[in-house]
Amino acid sequence: SRPPGPPSTTGEIMKDLHQQAARWDQWAPYYDEDTRNQDPSRAAAGLSDLAGDGAALELGIGTGRVAFPLAEWGTAVFGLDASQEMIRRLEERQEKIPEGRSPVQARIGDMARFDLGTHYPLVYVIASTFFLLTKQEDQVSCFRSAARHLTPEGRFVVEAAVPHASGMASERxxxxxxxxxxxxxxxxxxxxxxxxxxxxxxxxxxxxxxxxxxxxxxRYAYPAELDLMAQLAGLRLERRTADWEGSPFTATSTHHVSVYSHQAADNETSPPTGASA
Ligand SMILES: C[S@@+](CC[C@H](N)C(=O)[O-])C[C@H]1O[C@@H](n2cnc3c(N)ncnc32)[C@H](O)[C@@H]1O
The missing domain is CATH 2.20.25.570 (N-terminal domain of TfIIb)
Structure with missing residues (x-):
């Protein structure tokens, strides 16, 4: 990894993206089979509540593992992904969906920096995909890009592992x-x-x-660092739970679902709900 120093140049940013694209092109043939035991229905139901009647934007949408079940709830989903091979599989799946259903569409893009010219009531990044941004500045930039794409009442949802508790950062x-x-x-x-x-x-x-x-x-980050990134992007933590069912987030939680929304105009932030020791 690159030691801390001056911000990345455009060339470095593109190199990182191409490297992630190349890695995920290799994973693409295995991804659906590897994740077949992960039930996406709870995530889809929770995300659909947050999207309301609007559309959703998924960052790192992959093959649409959660986007398609979300679309079944009536939410149109647009996604960005680095990997052409992952998107190709998503498009093959979309072709088989009966006409009249809410669409799932995706295009190549970098979740660290995007400008789609649209506002969404829901932008989300799940399954620790946020950690695939391997520099802190890219992670902050992702929060900023997401914040710019939210409607005034919109939510940015990050679902990720708690690094130590999930084993991600336990050993050298x-x-x-x-x-x-x-x-x-x-x-x-x-x-x-x-x-x-x-x-x-x-x-x-x-x-x-x-x-x-x-x-x-x-690049993993603890929930507290994510909250700070949110603040830098003008967002605040609205609630954090341990899963999509709304279980309280505690010291032993291995995962979190964090919901961010715009900071109040007067910059007053009320304490988030759902966190307990
Ligand atoms: C673990 S998969 C998750 C896919 C999907 N969200 C799911 O839950 O099944 C991570 C995805 O993020 C994509 N990705 C990695 N880096 C990215 C970046 N900088 N911008 C957009 N997508 C990226 C990968 O290509 C891959 O499809």
Whole structure:
């Protein structure tokens, strides 16, 4: 990771985006199968409540794992993603949706910096996708871009892991065997740089068809840092829960769903609800 220093140049920003695009192009053929056990229905229901009658913008929409169930609630979803291969799969899925349903559309874009010229009642980034922005300045810029796209009553929702509690930032190095049989082995290696809050991961899959390396890089952030980024973007934490069902966020929570809205015009912020020790 790049040591702290002057802000990134446009060339560096484009390089980061291209690297993430290349990584996710490699993940794309496996993504839907890998996430098939993650039930998106609760997230979709919660997001639909927040979108109301309006449309939603998803940052890092991927193949539309949550966007399609959200569209079934009647919410049109537009998404940005770095990876052409992820978007291609989303478009294939959209083609199979019966006419008359709310659409899911996506285009290539950087969630750190975007200007769509539209305002949404709901902008969201889920499944720790926010951490795929590997520099703090890009994460702040994402909050600012999201804030600019919100209607006056709009909400920006960030769903992510709590780094230490979820195991993301617990060890300097880690190896996890994910699947093993007589014919194949799937394991992940993680190297954690606590100075820059970066976790580099490599998933290795070996089987009769050969081997495959699937890399990933994340910059994790604790909820308190996210709240500060929100403040810099003119947003405030409205509520934080441990999941989509609204369970209280506590010291042992491994994930959080954080809902941000515009700061009051007079800059007075009321205390957020849903957090308890
Ligand atoms: C973990 S997947 C999540 C996809 C989807 N949100 C879901 O919940 O299934 C992360 C997605 O973020 C995308 N991504 C990574 N960096 C990005 C960036 N800077 N801008 C936009 N999308 C990005 C990847 O291409 C990938 O599709």
């Amino acid at each position: 190095q880690q190896m996890i065997v994910r699947e093993m049989s007589e014919e194949h082995l799937k394991w992940s290696a993680f190297v954690h740089d606590p100075v820059h809050q970066i976790v580099r991961a490599q998933e290795v899959r070996v089987g009769p068809e050969g081997y495959r390396l699937l890399p990933n890089v994340m």
